[in-house]
Amino acid sequence: MxxxxxxxxxxxxxxxxxxxxxxxxxxxxxxxxxxxxxxxNFANPEELAYGFDGEPRRRLYRVRFMQTEIWPRYDGPAQDTLDLEVFEHWLEPA
Amino acid sequence: MTDERDARGHHHHHDHDHDAHAPIEVGASEYEIMALAMRELLIEKGYVTAAEIRSALEYMDSRTPSLGAKVIAKAWSDPAYKKRLLENAPAACKEVGVDVTPAHLVVVENTPATHNVIVCTLCSCYPRSLLGLPPDWYKSKAYRSRVVIEPRKVLKEFGTELPGDITLRVHDSNADLRYIVLPLRPKGTEGWGEEKLASIVTRDCLVGVTLPVV
Amino acid sequence: MTDRRYHDMGGEPAGPVDPSTHEAEPWQKLITALRNALGDDYCRVDELRRALEDLRPEDYDLPYFERWAVAMVNLFCEKGLFSRAEWDAKMAEVRRKVQEAA
Known part of the structure; x- marks a missing residue:
């Protein structure tokens, strides 16, 4: 896949x-x-948490966000970023 | 009305009559008793053996920030190793005798233009297989809540002031990857051997809230 | 918006960070070792996280290892590793032993 x-x-x-x-x-x-x-690809934590096996595995992305886009009142420099991990089923094309 | 009891044996009345649900003050010794009781009951029931618990304790004691410091000192001393560490941290750690299984470890590099800091906002995910148990502040509500929204203020509370032209990258360790920071090798360490270099790499540097001090 | 769950606190207001720390006490290490020794067969990390997230806010606000202890017992009872009655009996027994030793 x-x-x-x-x-x-x-x-x-x-x-x-x-x-x-x-x-x-x-x-x-x-x-x-x-x-x-x-x-x-990682076992799905949303299933593991309830005792299921987490299969099928889900693709995990590391996504970089601009801090000023996350927090409207971010008071640091405009170039600051925040990275986190998001599973594919939580993402859509922007 | 349902009536459940939680782990401490408190009754919870799930209704809305605002009856007194005064929190019972329980000292740390109560939780120590809980830990001992869990241990005994789980052994009696056959889910775990005393030897398995002992070996888990020994493993925990073998994981300390000095392992992370060793890896960083080697990366500072050997550019080819640093490249391998950034590309595949678990394999590079294994080269120096540190097995970080099961962590999917990622090393993020500070540069003259970039600083990195690690947090887990949802719980307290931490590269335990390399650094051991997380420090108290890493698990605190204050750190978990604030370092994503006002990271520069939080760093200042650790005595770390970042110039405005540095890009600050916050990493929320929210799923399956675990992170450590590769700090910049400070000036004044020219000619130092790996052991001496490792001595200035603290746990807080590896999380990114402080910088190594010569 | 009210959909944010209590444990999901990134970006919420909070006080200053106290940068101090202390070595874990033996019982705190024992709590962690129990989780690790039970492993995925009996105590998956994601299950434990869910048990922690399901605590009432006043229990979630307990210190870290205390919170783990409460969540672990809840999880083990839910999974049927032991019953609430067995737990209560064992707690009484250990409490008695601790008092006798004191």
């Missing part, structure tokens, strides 16, 4: 708030960033 996104692609984290165990922090939902690397 090929990756839906490649390094350098602009992606948006889905703005959705399902209940349960999620590894996508609230503060990054709805924000757009650039794929920095494809981290590989």
């Amino acid at each position: 090929t990756a839906m996104f490649k390094v350098g692609d602009k992606v948006t984290v889905k703005r959705t708030h399902p209940p349960g165990h999620r590894r996508t922090p609230f503060y990054i939902r709805g924000k757009a960033g650039i794929v920095e690397r494809i981290a590989g």
Whole structure:
């Protein structure tokens, strides 16, 4: 299965708030960033958390966001960034 | 109305009559008793053996920031090793005798133009297989909440002031990767051997809240 | 927005960071070692995280290892590793032993 996104692609984290165990922090939902690397395929923590085996594995990306885009009142320099990991099913093309 | 009990045996009344649910003050010794009781019960039930627990404790004691310092000192001394460390940190750690399994370790490099800092906002993910248990502040609400939104202020609280022309990269270690920072080798360390270099690489440098001091 | 869960605190206001730390006490190391020794068969990290996230905010605000202890017992009872009655009996037994030793 090929990756839906490649390094350098602009992606948006889905703005959705399902209940349960999620590894996508609230503060990054709805924000757009650039794929920095494809981290590989990992067991799905949303399933592991409830005793399932986490299969099929999900593709995990490391995405870089500009701080000023995450926080409207960010008071540091404009070039500052925040990187985090987002599973493919939480991403859509920006 | 449902009536459940939590781990400490408190009754929880899930209704809305605002009846007194005064938090019971429990001293640390109560949690120590819980740890001992868990140990005994899990052994009795056959889920784990005393030997397995002992070996888990020994493994924990073998993981300290000095392992991370050793890796950084080698990277400072050997450009080819540094390249391998940045490309594949678990393999490079193995070269110096440190097995970081099961961590998918990533090393992020400070440069004259870039500084990196690590956090886990959702819990307290930390490269334990390299550095051991995380420090108290790493697990604190203050650090987890604030370092993503006002990282420069938080760094100042550690005594680290970054010039405005430096790019600050915050890494939220929120899923399967674990991170350490490769600090810049400070001036004044020319000619130092790896052991002496390792002596200035502290745990806080490896998380990115401080810089190595000569 | 009210959908943010309590543990999901990135970007929330909070006080200054206290940069001090201390060595983990033996019981705190034991808590961690129990998780590691049980491993994925009986205590997956993601299951434990979920048990931590499901704590009431006042329990989530306990210090780190205390919070782990409460969440682990809840998880083990939920998974059927032991029953609540067995847990209560074992706690009473250990508490008695600790008192006798004191």
